[in-house]
Amino acid sequence: MRLLVLIAVLAGAGAALFAAGVLPSGGADARPDSARTVPRLAPPVPAEDLQREVGPLPEPAGASRVDLSHPSLMPHLRLKRGPKAGLAFDLQDGTVLWRHRASAVRPIASLTKLMTALLAVERFEPDETVRVPRAAERVGGSRMGGLQPGRRVNADVLLKALLISSSNNAAVTLAVAGAGSERAWVALMNTRAQLLGLSCTHFADAHGLDRRNRSCAVDLAALAMRAMNEPRIARIARKSYARVWPGSGKKFTLYTTNHLLRDHYPGAIGLKTGYTIPAGFCLVAVVERGGRRIGIVLLGSRDSFFDARRIAREAARMGALPAAA
Numbered sequence: 001m002r003l004l005v006l007i008a009v010l011a012g013a014g015a016a017l018f019a020a021g022v023l024p025s026g027g028a029d030a031r032p033d034s035a036r037t038v039p040r041l042a043p044p045v046p047a048e049d050l051q052r053e054v055g056p057l058p059e060p061a062g063a064s065r066v067d068l069s070h071p072s073l074m075p076h077l078r079l080k081r082g083p084k085a086g087l088a089f090d091l092q093d094g095t096v097l098w099r100h101r102a103s104a105v106r107p108i109a110s111l112t113k114l115m116t117a118l119l120a121v122e123r124f125e126p127d128e129t130v131r132v133p134r135a136a137e138r139v140g141g142s143r144m145g146g147l148q149p150g151r152r153v154n155a156d157v158l159l160k161a162l163l164i165s166s167s168n169n170a171a172v173t174l175a176v177a178g179a180g181s182e183r184a185w186v187a188l189m190n191t192r193a194q195l196l197g198l199s200c201t202h203f204a205d206a207h208g209l210d211r212r213n214r215s216c217a218v219d220l221a222a223l224a225m226r227a228m229n230e231p232r233i234a235r236i237a238r239k240s241y242a243r244v245w246p247g248s249g250k251k252f253t254l255y256t257t258n259h260l261l262r263d264h265y266p267g268a269i270g271l272k273t274g275y276t277i278p279a280g281f282c283l284v285a286v287v288e289r290g291g292r293r294i295g296i297v298l299l300g301s302r303d304s305f306f307d308a309r310r311i312a313r314e315a316a317r318m319g320a321l322p323a324a325a
Contacts, residue, residue, distance in 0.1 A: 065197070066094045066102075066221045074098040077314050079307050084280065084300030087217035088311045090320065091225060091286065091293040097320050098311055102217040105200045106299040109274030109282050110142075110166045111215070112208035114223050115189045117162055120174045121232045124155035129247075133176040136169040141209055143169045144254065146246030153247040159232065160242045165254040166273060171207035182206050196222060211278040217297040224271055224284050224295050237270035237286075259305045260285055266324035267312075271295075273304070287312050290322035 161167035175185035204212035260268035274282035283304035
């Protein structure tokens, strides 16, 4: 009898962890393509308590969310073999230009770094130096050279590595310096997401390698609006390359992962790319022409830059964006 009770308790605990997104729903090859919203790992915390954790939220200029209740301006647009989910919108007023499964929850790869960047500019002054932790040495994937444990590096150098070349060790360095550990930083990321009303967003690390980093196109549009209202992020994210000094030794050149910037696509001014096998190619692009800015979010694309160009051309044809010179 005691054994049966113990089994029942363990089964109940496993079900609770599965529902919270802690345990995977299948084996190593399970496809994370569900459109369900990822539940939070704990009951909602009162907004005033969250506010004390992360500090006051700066008020963005213009709209702060895209309202999906309004019809899109380009409902006819069909992208052949296009993304699993996506959204195009006006950055100033949140008008929906095009959408495809905009509320579907998807893995987001390095688009995760948008939240890390947002928290970092609020916590570090541009000329502040940050100590590189040993944890930064252990993270894989895209890395900035010269980030040796114990070195002190300028915070804006790390932001450039984060946003231009999508450096994972720069993300971990900012996280540990900003919260004491990456785990504590991720808690702040999720707290900020909750405060911003990003209901389908959940972070598991500071950089995006973990497949449990999830969001949806409409949440990422809101995050892009916030990011582009931060002058330091907007200034860095539009660079196709940057020369940086990692605190000692020689300088390094960081090259953008954004092919719209690399190819000098007319009006491209950012913002962030991402790729992992579970997530596919992901992109948050911003195109500015004639004082008009549109944002394009693409998740699970086969060719995110081709899709973004197609959307921008159609937006210009419809008058939502001035044509390229």
